[in-house]
Amino acid sequence: MTEELNWEQTLFTVILHAGNARSLAKEAAELAAEGDFEEAEAKLAEANDEQVKAHEVEAKIIRMEAQGKQVPFSILLVHSLDLLLLSWAEIDNTEQFIELYKRLDALSNEKAV
Numbered sequence: 001m002t003e004e005l006n007w008e009q010t011l012f013t014v015i016l017h018a019g020n021a022r023s024l025a026k027e028a029a030e031l032a033a034e035g036d037f038e039e040a041e042a043k044l045a046e047a048n049d050e051q052v053k054a055h056e057v058e059a060k061i062i063r064m065e066a067q068g069k070q071v072p073f074s075i076l077l078v079h080s081l082d083l084l085l086l087s088w089a090e091i092d093n094t095e096q097f098i099e100l101y102k103r104l105d106a107l108s109n110e111k112a113v
Helices: 002-033 037-066 075-112
Strands: none
Touching: 002 037, 002 075, 037 075
């Protein structure tokens, strides 16, 4: 029972940090859309920190498998890894959005002059 609980806690740790990373990335994109680039970059940095925490746990799971330990398959495992991949994509897209919004802001400032 304790081993099962620890495994579920491990997966929920991935879900927690990956979910936080995704939410922070979305906040960063919204801030960039409003022109608050400094705060957007700060939120994106927080998202990356959360992503690293989630990835560290994922790497631990991969090492377990590589060492020949049985990794219990479950919907929770699939969900945690799916959310991890989604958060990576969200962060990547947000990085691009921030750069795009910065370019648009620079162009609109040039036209205003």
